Amino acid sequence: MIQLVRGFKDILPPESSVWQYIENTAKQHFENFGFKEMRPPVLEQTELFKRSIGEHTDIVEKEMYTFAGSKDTMLTLRPEATASVVRAYIQHKLYAADPVCKFYTIGPMFRKERPQKGRYRQFHQINAEVFGVDSPYIDAQLVFMLMRFFERLSIGGLSAHLNSLGCPACRPAFRKDLAEMLAGHSDKLCEDCVRRLDKNPMRVLDCKVPSCREVVADAPSMLDYLCEDCALHFKAVQQILDKLEIAYEIDPGLVRGLDYYTRTAFEIQTEELGAQNAVAGGGRYDNLVEMLGGPAQPAIGFAVGVDRLVELVSAKFPAYDSGPQVFILPMGDQAMEMGAQFACLLADAGVITEADFSGRSLKALMRRADRMGAENVLIIGEQEISDNAALLRNMKTRHQQSIPMDRLVETIRAEFDG
Numbered sequence: 561m562i563q564l565v566r567g568f569k570d571i572l573p574p575e576s577s578v579w580q581y582i583e584n585t586a587k588q589h590f591e592n593f594g595f596k597e598m599r600p601p602v603l604e605q606t607e608l609f610k611r612s613i614g615e616h617t618d619i620v621e622k623e624m625y626t627f628a629g630s631k632d633t634m635l636t637l638r639p640e641a642t643a644s645v646v647r648a649y650i651q652h653k654l655y656a657a658d659p660v661c662k663f664y665t666i667g668p669m670f671r672k673e674r675p676q677k678g679r680y681r682q683f684h685q686i687n688a689e690v691f692g693v694d695s696p697y698i699d700a701q702l703v704f705m706l707m708r709f710f711e712r713l714s715i716g717g718l719s720a721h722l723n724s725l726g727c728p729a730c731r732p733a734f735r736k737d738l739a740e741m742l743a744g745h746s747d748k749l750c751e752d753c754v755r756r757l758d759k760n761p762m763r764v765l766d767c768k769v770p771s772c773r774e775v776v777a778d779a780p781s782m783l784d785y786l787c788e789d790c791a792l793h794f795k796a797v798q799q800i801l802d803k804l805e806i807a808y809e810i811d812p813g814l815v816r817g818l819d820y821y822t823r824t825a826f827e828i829q830t831e832e833l834g835a836q837n838a839v840a841g842g843g844r845y846d847n848l849v850e851m852l853g854g855p856a857q858p859a860i861g862f863a864v865g866v867d868r869l870v871e872l873v874s875a876k877f878p879a880y881d882s883g884p885q886v887f888i889l890p891m892g893d894q895a896m897e898m899g900a901q902f903a904c905l906l907a908d909a910g911v912i913t914e915a916d917f918s919g920r921s922l923k924a925l926m927r928r929a930d931r932m933g934a935e936n937v938l939i940i941g942e943q944e945i946s947d948n949a950a951l952l953r954n955m956k957t958r959h960q961q962s963i964p965m966d967r968l969v970e971t972i973r974a975e976f977d978g
C-alpha cells in the first residue's frame with residue numbers, strides 16, 4: 561500500500577468543513593478591510609526565495625524543496641507566500657494604477673522541517689500584504705484585523721507581541737554590538753547559533769535552545785538603537801493600538817526568521833497550543849519590493865498558520881458530518897427512475913439531497929437514513945407511483961405528508977426556504 565509522504569497530510573471530511581469555515585471567515589473579514597484575493601502559483605524560481613528570505617536563514621539553508629527545472633533554472637515549492645506576492649506586484653506592475661494595493665492569499669506552503677504536532681512539511685497559511693503605505697496606521701490596523709479575526713473564530717488566550725527591528729540606518733549598530741556580545745559567549749551557544757554569529761546574529765535571539773536563551777537574556781535591545789524616525793513610527797503604532805483597545809506586549813527578543821523585515825514585527829501567540837504557540841507572524845518589509853527589482857514601495861504583511869487554527873477551532877466545535885436534508889428512498893424499477901430524477905432536480909434547486917439506489921428493503925434504507933443523519937426521507941414505492949405522490953417523512957418528528965409528484969420540487973424547496 562502506498563502511504564502518504566511523511567510530514568504531509570490528508571484533510572478529510574468532516575475536518576474539511578472546519579477548514580472551509582476558517583477560510584470563509586478570513587475572506588469575509590479581510591475583504592471588509594479592503595483586501596482582494598491573489599492566487600500566485602506554488603512553484604517559483606529558487607532565486608526568488610534566496611534573494612528575499614535570505615541565504616543565511618534556516619528556510620533557505622535547509623528547508624526548501626528544490627529541484628531542477630528546464631535549462632539551468634532551479635525551482636522551489638514555496639516555503640512562504642510573501643515573496644510570490646511581491647514578485648507578482650512587480651511583474652504585473654500592480655503599483656502603476658495606484659501604489660496602495662492590499663492582497664490576501666490562502667494556500668499550502670512547503671518546508672522540510674522535522675514533522676511534529678503543529679509542524680508539518682506541507683502546511684497552510686492565510687497571508688495578507690499591504691503595499692505602498694508607510695504610515696504606522698496600517699501596522700496597527702493589521703494587528704487589529706488579526707486579533708478580531710481570531711476572536712471571530714472564538715480562539716482565546718491570545719496575546720500580541722510587538723517589536724521594532726529598525727531600518728538600514730539604525731540596525732547595523734545594533735547588529736554589531738549584538739554580534740560582539742554574543743561572540744563573547746560563543747562557548748555557550750548551540751552549533752547553529754555559532755554559525756549564525758557571523759552571517760545572521762539576530763537569528764540567535766530567536767533560538768529555542770535553553771543555553772542560547774540564557775545568553776540572549778543579557779543581549780542589547782534593538783529598541784535602544786532605533787533612529788528617531790523608527791522610534792516615532794513604533795510609538796505611533798502603539799498609540800493607535802491603545803486607542804483601538806488592543807492589548808499587546810513589547811518583546812525586544814522577537815525577531816522574525818526571514819531577513820527582509822524592517823521596523824514593526826509582530827507575532828500572535830495563544831496559550832491553547834503548547835509548544836508551537838505562534839498562530840500568526842508578520843511585519844514590515846519596506847525594502848523588499850525594491851530589492852526584488854520593483855519601485856521603492858514600503859510594505860507590511862502577516863501569515864496565519866491555518867493548521868494550528870484548525871486544531872484550536874476543532875477543539876471547541878468538533879466537526880460533524882451533517883446529513884442530507886432529503887434522502888430519497890425509491891423502491892422498484894419505476895421508482896428508481898423517479899428517484900434518480902428527483903435526486904438531480906432537488907439538489908439543483910438548492911436542497912441537500914441524497915438517494916439510495918441499492919434496491920434494499922425499506923427497513924434497511926431507513927436504518928441507513930438514520931445513520932447518515934438525514935433530516936427527511938422521501939419514500940417512493942409502488943403505492944406512491946400509483947397515487948402519483950411521494951411520501952415525505954421527517955425523521956425527528958415522524959410527521960409525514962404526501963406530496964404530488966408534479967409539484968414535488970417546488971413544494972420541498974418552499975419547505976426549506978421557510
Ligand code: ATP
Nearest residue numbers: 678679680683817838839840841863864865867868
Ligand atoms: P515557528 O516559530 O512556529 O517555526 P515561523 O516563524 O517559522 O513559526 P512564519 O514563517 O512566520 O512561521 O509563518 C507564520 C505561521 O505559519 C506561524 O505562526 C505558524 O502558525 C505557521 N507555520 C510555520 N511553519 C509551520 C509548519 N511547519 N507547520 C505548521 N504551521 C507552520
Ligand code: MG
Nearest residue numbers: 618671673817
Ligand atoms: Mg519556523
